[in-house]
Amino acid sequence: MFHYSAIGNIEGQWMKMGHADCGVFGGWPYLAYQYIQKTGGLQTWEDYWYCCGLGGAKGTCEVCPAPGYNTSLCGPSIPYCNMTQSCVTKLDKKKFVSGLNVVGWKAIDQNETVIASQLMELGPLSVALDATLLQFYHHGVFEPFLCNPKNLDHAVLLVGFGQEKELFETKYYWKVKNSWGHKWGEKGYFRIKRGAGMCGINTQVTTSVLQKT
Numbered sequence: 001m002f003h004y005s006a007i008g009n010i011e012g013q014w015m016k017m018g019h020a021d022c023g024v025f026g027g028w029p030y031l032a033y034q035y036i037q038k039t040g041g042l043q044t045w046e047d048y049w050y051c052c053g054l055g056g057a058k059g060t061c062e063v064c065p066a067p068g069y070n071t072s073l074c075g076p077s078i079p080y081c082n083m084t085q086s087c088v089t090k091l092d093k094k095k096f097v098s099g100l101n102v103v104g105w106k107a108i109d110q111n112e113t114v115i116a117s118q119l120m121e122l123g124p125l126s127v128a129l130d131a132t133l134l135q136f137y138h139h140g141v142f143e144p145f146l147c148n149p150k151n152l153d154h155a156v157l158l159v160g161f162g163q164e165k166e167l168f169e170t171k172y173y174w175k176v177k178n179s180w181g182h183k184w185g186e187k188g189y190f191r192i193k194r195g196a197g198m199c200g201i202n203t204q205v206t207t208s209v210l211q212k213t
Contacts (some may be wrong), residue, residue, distance in 0.1 A: 041096030108205035119186030
């Protein structure tokens with residue numbers, strides 16, 4: 001879900017120092033930034049852990065849309081949601097992390113050299129990609145034959161980059177944190193080809209802007 005990536009970026013920004021309410025239900029990362037800015041803060045993982053959902057079946061942790069949810073910007077709602085795991089029930093402003101204030105967000109240039117530079121300067125960045133074949137990933141540098149850079153359906157957290165030397169070539173890659181658990185991929189992370197706009201990973205790179213204390 002897109003909000004996981006946004007929260008990861010905010011965590012990175014915190015460590016270094018509006019158009020719709022999608023809440024924790026998803027939507028584009030910039031909408032998550034705007035929601036957090038409007039709400040006034042974030043709780044810790046211990047107070048409000050990540051709820052990934054299991055398809056919306058009754059009894060799962062699938063969250064309900066936030067008040068003001070906009071289907072055209074956030075996506076269609078689900079047939080069932082669990083109110084006990086939703087913002088309306090779990091959000092407790094008394095438990096917000098002291099001093100953490102999101103005051104805006106900004107987009108990063110699509111040039112991957114610029115992205116690498118911004119990653120080193122700003123820390124982890126929120127990115128989106130076509131994850132259609134990502135479910136089949138196990139290890140190595142992800143470079144699928146079928147991948148539509150305009151079909152962005154999953155957001156993840158860009159955390160690093162590097163290169164891997166093989167017998168006949170050197171593969172340049174991004175290191176990315178996914179939200180599918182530490183047993184998936186390379187301990188919860190994956191590597192994807194860098195420098196070719198693979199799966200559109202360079203097209204929606206954003207970062208939150210936090211109030212300096």
